Amino acid sequence: MRKPVVGDTLFLIDHGYHRMYGRSPKKRDTEDCKVTAVKRKWFTVQPKNRTFDIVFSIETWREKGGCVPRYTLYESEQAWKDIKEASYIKGVFCYAFSTIRAISPSLKDLKKAAKILKLSLKPSSIFFPRE
Numbered sequence: 524m525r526k527p528v529v530g531d532t533l534f535l536i537d538h539g540y541h542r543m544y545g546r547s548p549k550k551r552d553t554e555d556c557k558v559t560a561v562k563r564k565w566f567t568v569q570p571k572n573r574t575f576d577i578v579f580s581i582e583t584w585r586e587k588g589g590c591v592p593r594y595t596l597y598e599s600e601q602a603w604k605d606i607k608e609a610s611y612i613k614g615v616f617c618y619a620f621s622t623i624r625a626i627s628p629s630l631k632d633l634k635k636a637a638k639i640l641k642l643s644l645k646p647s648s649i650f651f652p653r654e
Contacts, residue, residue: 524582524583524584524598525598526561526581527558527561527566527581528558528561529558529559529560529561530557530558531557531558532555532556532557533555533556533557533558533568533596533597533598533599534553534554534555534556534596534597534598534599534600534602534603535553535554535555535556535568535570535577535594535595535596535597536552536553536594536595536596536597536603537552537553537554537593537594538592538593538594538595553600553603554570554571554572555570555571556568556569556570556571556577556596557569557571559576560576561581562581563581564580564581564582565578565579565580565581565587566578566579566581567579568596577594579596584596
């Protein structure tokens with residue numbers, strides 16, 4: 524993560540974990556925000572149409588305080604969409620590989636998939652322990 528500069532426009536996701544104001548935790552509010560201050564370890568942002576500032580770590584861009592952050596910050600809306608799409612694709616892979624026994628692909632198809640995914644097909648001590 525790059526170090527933000529005062530005046531930068533960033534993209535803020537409100538996860539709504541606290542059920543404040545009747546929000547559902549599944550609904551995510553998204554909005555642009557401006558960096559208002561940058562200090563040695565922390566920086567603050569102010570969401571549009573709000574009067575309060577939110578404090579984030581410069582190194583990790585994680586919200587200050589609490590074990591479950593309410594807000595997540597990204598450099599742009601596209602960065603958030605990319606992470607969301609990658610998460611979806613990972614879920615599809617997990618589902619596909621968890622149900623692979625039900626599909627019963629041939630050995631030829633499994634080798635093709637392993638080649639595409641660049642998986643090592645050498646015997647490993649994890650799968651083939653020494654006798």
